Amino acid sequence: MQYFTKDFIDFFKELAKNNHKDWFHANKKRYETSVKKPFEVFVGKMITEIQQWDPDLQVEPKNCMLRINRDIRFSKDKSPYNLHYTAFISKVGRKDKSIPGFFLRFSPEMIGIMGGCFGPSKEQLEKIRARISEDPTSFRKLIENKDFIQKFGGIKGETMKRIPKEWQEAHAKEPLIANKQFYFVAEETPDLIISASLVDHLMEYWKIMQPVNKYLTKAIL
Numbered sequence: 001m002q003y004f005t006k007d008f009i010d011f012f013k014e015l016a017k018n019n020h021k022d023w024f025h026a027n028k029k030r031y032e033t034s035v036k037k038p039f040e041v042f043v044g045k046m047i048t049e050i051q052q053w054d055p056d057l058q059v060e061p062k063n064c065m066l067r068i069n070r071d072i073r074f075s076k077d078k079s080p081y082n083l084h085y086t087a088f089i090s091k092v093g094r095k096d097k098s099i100p101g102f103f104l105r106f107s108p109e110m111i112g113i114m115g116g117c118f119g120p121s122k123e124q125l126e127k128i129r130a131r132i133s134e135d136p137t138s139f140r141k142l143i144e145n146k147d148f149i150q151k152f153g154g155i156k157g158e159t160m161k162r163i164p165k166e167w168q169e170a171h172a173k174e175p176l177i178a179n180k181q182f183y184f185v186a187e188e189t190p191d192l193i194i195s196a197s198l199v200d201h202l203m204e205y206w207k208i209m210q211p212v213n214k215y216l217t218k219a220i221l
Contacts, residue, residue, distance in 0.1 A: 002196045003042040007034040009108045009190055012083050016108075019079040031068075035085060039106070040065065042198070043087045049203050050102070053210070056091065063093035083107060098124055098220070100213035102206050106193055113202070115209035116155065116183035117216050124220040129177050131219040133170035140174065142215055147208045148184075157181025182216060184209065 011034050015024070024031070043061040051057050066086040072078050088094045090101025097103075098120045105112035120128065132139045142148070143155055157179040163171050171177040186205060192198055 001045075001199070002194060003038050003045070003198060004193050005034060005038075006194055008038065008085075008106070008193060011035055012085075013108045015081060016083050019081055019083070021080055024081060035068075039085050039087070043089065045199055046087075046089055046102070046104075046202065049199060050089065050206060053207070057089075059089070059091060059093045061087075063095070064089045066094055084112075100216045102209070102213075104202070106190075108190055110190055111188040111192055111202075113186040113188065113205050114183055115152075115213050116181075117220065118157075118181055118183045120181065120220065125180065128182060128216060128219045129167060129170065131215075132174055132177060133167075136170070136174035139176075139215065142212050143176075145208075145211070148212065151205060151208050152184040152186050155179065155182055155184055157183055184212070 007030070011027070011030060014027075018024075040061045043064050047057060047059060047061060047064070064087045066082075066088065068081050068085065070077075070080060070082050072080065084105050084107035086103070086105045088097055088101055088103050090096075090099045092099050097118055100116055103112075103114035103118075105114075117124065117128065155176055158181055159178040160180065163178055167177055176182070188201070192201060195201070
């Protein structure tokens, strides 16, 4: 099934040249028809597909979708609108991005795909490190899976500049103990957005990332 028309991509291309309220309000109906409504249907379908593998996922599409409006309170760039559309599909949706889930960003340049823990709290980070240090071999086996490496490359994130004494031994066995974040990313070309195989293609990514997401979820909850 095709969820989006070419106008989804064209809308954001034109918005990039006209990122102001007058243009957006003049194109509000187009935004609703070509962007917001089909994206909500698409996210709903993704949730339904994921529930076949993870029945505990009980969330509404509207609670996964991020607003197109930018938070400009502390930004030098006062452009009011994002040039992409984003969803965070997890048990709690967009409210808590520390919970591992399926992060999708659609733009005219690419589809961004992300999983893992992007913003863990201090307590969650301690729990992840503790679990890895207990059995670094199991964690390493997950992230060295050939399909995971092919799709995502590896775990990303900022690292500690100085390793605290209590983590030095664990860090020697598993260098990722130094990470402040445990996330992973992939990209697809934007033509996939208007493809009839969009959901099937993205579900391949979800299935490959799920063992790592599940590991991290168990660690922090």
